[in-house]
Amino acid sequence: MDRQELAAFLRSRRERISPADVGLPAGTRRRTPGLRREEAAQLAYISVEYYTRLEQARGPRPSREVLAGLARALRLSDAERDHLHHLAGAPPGPPPGPSREVRQSILDLIQRLPQSAAFVTSATYEVIAWNDLAAALMEDFSALPRRERNLLRRAFLLPHPDGRRLYGVSDVDGFARTAAQNLRATAARYPDDPEVTGLVRELRAGSEEFARLWASHDVAAEPTLCKTFQHPVVGAVTVNCDALDIADRDQRVVIYTATPGSRSEEALRLLSVIGTQRMSLPG
Template identity: 75%
Template sequence: MARSGLGEFLRSRRERITPTDVGLPAGRRRRTPGLRREEVAQLAFISTEYYARLEQARGPSPSREVLAGLARALRLSDAERVHLHHLAGTPPGPPPGPPRDVRPSILDLVQRLPLAAAGVMSAIYEVLAWNDLAAALMEDFSAVPPRDRNLARRAFLGPHSDGRRLFGVSDAGEFAHSVAVGLRAAVARYPDSPEVTGLVDELLAGSDEFAGLWSSGDIDVPRPLRKTFQHPMVGPVTVNCDVLDVPDRDQHVVIYTADPGSSSEEALRLLSVVGTQRMDVSS
């Protein structure tokens, strides 16, 4: 184990994170930039003394479990996590699960698209972030539990109120097929993740459609370029669908825009004004 290198790396990663980044109060009279040692230890579920010894190059070689806790506490990227393992002398295993933290610059991008409905999805189709127009077009995701923001679960298990599957979108069948393909890839990238394998098991048990798509073995499907939402208030809204990959987070930014001058553009303008008020947008 490269003890000094490990300690220096841990210290540098600790000093770049602010308390507010990890949901801790900033407090007063902080003599060090970033997090305190005891805060990192708390987030990683290890003792402060043990963490201090690691930074001071006096600690024993940390286990995979400890390294996983440190990577999570310090919000390491995949490349940084691998580097941490190499410094500790422990070969890195597969990533523990799909990242859920969205880069601030991506969050800012989503909010800067006033005439586009935009959101961020994880590798297992969790809606992680969205702007106001996306909430008005599809659903106010802030009003439902995080578990129900998973579009894979919604596509195959519902609910489908008023016969509207996935917000009344025209390509629900094609999207379902792409979900099966995407989850197959996620299982390959995160073979030890209970949340990934658990989601697949849940869909296999609860949906004959998913079971059939899963058994097909498909590994590639084209992404749709256009789709139409059947909105309960403004009617059909046809949009262009563009997907931007965020490789370091294994996430996707999905952007829906309407053709300039079209009735769908006018519908989006209306939705941007009224938002989710007096709308039943559950699907």
């Protein structure tokens, strides 16, 4: 265990995270950048005294559970998580759960597709990045709490406020079946991740349909190449659907494009102007 390097690494990662990044108020009396030690400790589920000793190079060797908490609290990348383990003298094992960190090149890519609705999902179908047109077509994901950005919850547990199940998409039953099959494969890859196991448990308890699909033990799914959204402002929007796997992150980029010259292309163009604002018809 390299206590000095571990202490310096923890300080550097803590100082780069703003309170807003983790949903905390910034306040007016912060003398240093980033999170306070007590905030980092709270997010990692360890005592402030223990965390302080680690940053002062006086702490005992952290357990793997503590290291996992620190990695989560400090939003470490996969490479940073491995580095943390090596500094603590505990070589890293398999990733504890699906990665939620999206590479900058992927973020840049989806923003460079102005005529396409594009978003990124994790292995548990959480929407973790999106461009403006995806938000306009589907949902303003930035306005949702993290748990409601999960498309499995949207499909099986959370009907849309206006009554449309999963944004009024035409293949909702096919999506539900495919997503359930893919989640079973995800659960096999991350058998000890509490978020994965908790999501499965929640879906099985809250949806008879999901419970039935889960009981089938199917893991193979056919891709959906075309689907139609019933949008409340522009009406039906039919799009081609392409999904690109990001193997090293266990993520997927989903891109929706309309056939050139079609009415749906005009609808997407209108949505790119409207954005996520809600238009009301005159009474």
